Amino acid sequence: MFLTNQDMIDLIDFRHELHRHPELSGEERDTARRVLTFLAPMKPDRVISGLGGHGIAAIFEGAKKGRTLLFRSELDALPIEELTAVPYRSTTPGKAHLCGHDGHTAALAALGRGLARQRPASGRVVLMFQPAEENGAGAAAVIADPRFGEISPDLCFSFHNMPGIPLGKVALAEGPANCASRGMKIVLDGKTAHASSPEHGTSPMRAVALMMSALTGLGVALPPAPHFAMATVTHATMGEPTFGVAPGHAEIWVTLRTLTDDRMVRLCGDAEALARDIAEKQKLILSISYADIFSHCENAPEAVEHLGRALDAEGISHDRGDLPMRGSEDFGRFGAIAPAAMFLLGAGENVPSLHNPDYEFPDTLIETGARIFMRVVRDVLG
Secondary structure (H helix, E strand, O other), X not given: OOOOHHHHHHHHHHHHHHHHOOOOOOOXXXXXXXXXXXXXXXXXXXXXXXXXXXXXXEEEEOOEEXXXXXXXXXXXXXXXXOOOOOOOOOOOOOOEOOOOHHHHHHHHHHHHHXXXXXXXXXXXXXXXXXXXXXXXXXXXXXXXXXXXXXXXXXXXXXXXXEOOOOOXXXXXXXXXXXXXXXXXXXXXXOEOEXXXXXXXXXXXXXXXXXXXXXXXXXXXXXXXXXXXXXXXXXXXXXXXXXXXXXXXXXXXXXXXXXXXXXXXXXXXXXXXXXXXXXXXXXXXXXXXXXXXXXXXXXXXXXXXXXXXXXXXXXXOOEEOOOOOEOOOOHHHHHHHOOOEEEEEEEOOOXXXXXOOOOOOOOXXXXXXXXXXXXXXXXXXXX
């Protein structure tokens, strides 16, 4: 244990401060400022701010050349009203840290405390505080920033807390850890008409009914089946809120989900063909666009091996649990540039789930997550 009692008090206070002031994806200006303020006394050898938006990379260098390890957390919160009674609950209506990113950030800051006291013997450690994970844009923006080339990690690590897993237990496995997903927006345009004579227009009503059922019918199997696919209708709208007009416009939003990126290509093709067929038969103009695009997360064997050794050394129970997760994570982008691995850290059984309005991150996980990361640092870099 490299953290003192005072460290834990400071880190928990820091987490609670972030929790009180949540910011959504791409808006994390004040969150980044708070992180920079907390990091300042640690005197990293270099800090890159404004990375891919509001991202921060704090770099701690060893005395000798060696590998570069990147440890990543997220900065953004969710557009959900918090329904907890904690004294540090969100002060911003309709926004809250209900995925635990405030806790992940505190764990990364805890690792910084330890590195400030004892740098790695060799190589570099990069603490990557990433913006905009929730909409899938942050990791891609960070990697696309020209300054990310100065980091060039050799290994990347991250964790996510997970309700449903016993507190402090870890789920870790090679291969897919999080599914690929993307938001598909289907827009249908016809022609409005008076509600008393809908035959004079072209209504998207029947197409909407057919598509919602047919799209969800594309779902098959469950992870870890390689052919797993899921389509979830998340939003639909049609016409205007009036009784006098038959609709001429509609939108359907559907989240597509697969185990791997390759399978996603096929699912997109199937969904687009289905939408085109129905739109043509209903004489509607169709347009399709995509948002919130997440690649699947692939846990590389080398990175998993390092984490497994660290967990064993720290006496932390672990197995593969229910991996891979159906949920998505843009950490997979880092796996495209270096061997990477994410583990799930149990947040307790019979507790609210991620994104529930009454979800709460357990503060004890700050120390657990930081301890695992620090063991990886010492094992690999000394």
